[in-house]
Amino acid sequence: MESAVAGETMARPGAAPDGEPVSALSxxxxxxxxxxxxxxxxxxxxVSMDIRDGEFIAIVGPSGCGxxxxxKLVSGLRTPTAGRLAVRGRQVMKPRGDVGIVFQSPVLLPWRSILDNVMLPIDVLKQDRTTGRERALALLRLVGLGGFETAYPNELSGGMQQRAAIARALVYDAPLLLMDEPFGALDALTREQMNSELQRxxxxxxxxxxxxxHSIPEAVFLADRIVVMxxxxxxxxxxxxxxxxRMRTLDDMLRPEFGALVREIRGLLGGHVAGGENHGTRAEW
Ligand SMILES: Nc1ncnc2c1ncn2[C@@H]1O[C@H](COP(=O)(O)OP(=O)(O)OP(=O)(O)O)[C@@H](O)[C@H]1O
Ligand SMILES: [Mg+2]
Structure with a gap:
C-alpha cells in the first residue's frame, strides 16, 4: 500500500523503568x-497468555468458546469475573482508546459515508482531519475500496463493509490491533490478498x-504463535x-511444516471448529 500507511515504522513502546520489557498484552x-x-x-x-510487543497472535477455537x-475484555468493553488483563503494563479497567478493533460483523454508521466511517476514530479522538483524511483515503485504496469513499454502508456488500471496518481500525495508528474474524465474510481470493496485506x-x-x-490455515499463515482453545x-x-x-507467501502454505502445523491444531481441536468455513486455500487439508 501507499507510503501513507505501510511506509511508517512505529516506534516500539519502551521498557519498564526497571529495564524489564513490558508485555504488550498480559x-x-x-x-x-x-x-x-x-x-x-x-x-x-x-485463560492466561503473555503477548510480546510486535507479536502476531492468532486464536482458534470452537464456536462459543469465548x-x-x-x-471485549482486552478492549475494556467488559470486566472479567476473575483474573487480570494489562496492556503494556497498565491494567485494563475501562474502554481504552489505544486499541484498534475489528468486530466480528462490521459496525458502520449508516448515516456516514464510507470515508466518514473510516474517519470516525480521527473525529472521536479529535486528531488532525487533514492528515487523517489522507490516511483514510490510502487505507480505503489498500482494502480495495478506492472509488467508494462517498458511498453509504447500505450501498456496499457485506464483504466490502467489513473491509471498510478494517480500514477504520487501522486509521488511528493504535499499537494494539484486535481483530475478531475480520475476513470471515470475504471471498477466498480477497481473503488471501487481505492476509498478505495484513502481514505486510x-x-x-x-x-x-x-x-x-475459524480458519486454521489462515492462523498458520499469519501468526507468530497460535493459541488453541x-x-x-x-x-x-x-x-x-x-x-x-517471514515474509510468508501463499506458496508457503504448500510447505510440509505448514501442513504439519495445520494437522497439529486440527488434532487439538478434535473436529470442534464449528462455524469453520472452508478457507479456500490452494492446498487440500
Ligand atoms: N453478553 C452476553 N450475555 C450472556 N452470554 C454471553 C454474552 N456474550 C457472550 N455470551 C456467551 O458466552 C459464550 C462465548 O461467546 P463468544 O461470543 O465469546 O464466543 P466465540 O468463541 O466468539 O464464538 P464464535 O466463534 O461463534 O464467534 C457463549 O456461550 C455466549 O452465548
Ligand atoms: Mg466470536
Whole structure:
C-alpha cells in the first residue's frame, strides 16, 4: 500500500523503568461468567497468555468458546469475573482508546459515508482531519475500496463493509490491533490478498495483533504463535510457536511444516471448529 500507511515504522513502546520489557498484552487467569437470568454461562476459564510487543497472535477455537468475549475484555468493553488483563503494563479497567478493533460483523454508521466511517476514530479522538483524511483515503485504496469513499454502508456488500471496518481500525495508528474474524465474510481470493496485506502492514508498523479466526490455515499463515482453545468454558489448550519464516507467501502454505502445523491444531481441536468455513486455500487439508 501507499507510503501513507505501510511506509511508517512505529516506534516500539519502551521498557519498564526497571529495564524489564513490558508485555504488550498480559492476560492472567482470566475467567468470565455471564449471568442470564437463572442460568450462568461460563465463557472463559483461567485463560492466561503473555503477548510480546510486535507479536502476531492468532486464536482458534470452537464456536462459543469465548474468543469474542476475550476481545471485549482486552478492549475494556467488559470486566472479567476473575483474573487480570494489562496492556503494556497498565491494567485494563475501562474502554481504552489505544486499541484498534475489528468486530466480528462490521459496525458502520449508516448515516456516514464510507470515508466518514473510516474517519470516525480521527473525529472521536479529535486528531488532525487533514492528515487523517489522507490516511483514510490510502487505507480505503489498500482494502480495495478506492472509488467508494462517498458511498453509504447500505450501498456496499457485506464483504466490502467489513473491509471498510478494517480500514477504520487501522486509521488511528493504535499499537494494539484486535481483530475478531475480520475476513470471515470475504471471498477466498480477497481473503488471501487481505492476509498478505495484513502481514505486510503488521511488519511495516510493528503493531501487536490479536487475531481470531475459524480458519486454521489462515492462523498458520499469519501468526507468530497460535493459541488453541477448548470448547466452552474456553481454556487455553496449547500455545504453538510457528517456525515458518517471514515474509510468508501463499506458496508457503504448500510447505510440509505448514501442513504439519495445520494437522497439529486440527488434532487439538478434535473436529470442534464449528462455524469453520472452508478457507479456500490452494492446498487440500
Ligand atoms: N453478553 C452476553 N450475555 C450472556 N452470554 C454471553 C454474552 N456474550 C457472550 N455470551 C456467551 O458466552 C459464550 C462465548 O461467546 P463468544 O461470543 O465469546 O464466543 P466465540 O468463541 O466468539 O464464538 P464464535 O466463534 O461463534 O464467534 C457463549 O456461550 C455466549 O452465548
Ligand atoms: Mg466470536
Amino acid at each position: 492476560v492472567q487467569n482470566v475467567s468470565m461468567v455471564f449471568n442470564r437470568g437463572e442460568t450462568q454461562v461460563h465463557a472463559l476459564d483461567h 474468543k469474542s468475549t476475550l476481545i 502492514i503488521w511488519q511495516a508498523s510493528g503493531k501487536t495483533v490479536l487475531f481470531i479466526t 477448548s470448547p466452552r468454558p474456553g481454556r487455553v489448550l496449547k500455545i504453538i510457536a510457528n517456525p515458518i519464516p
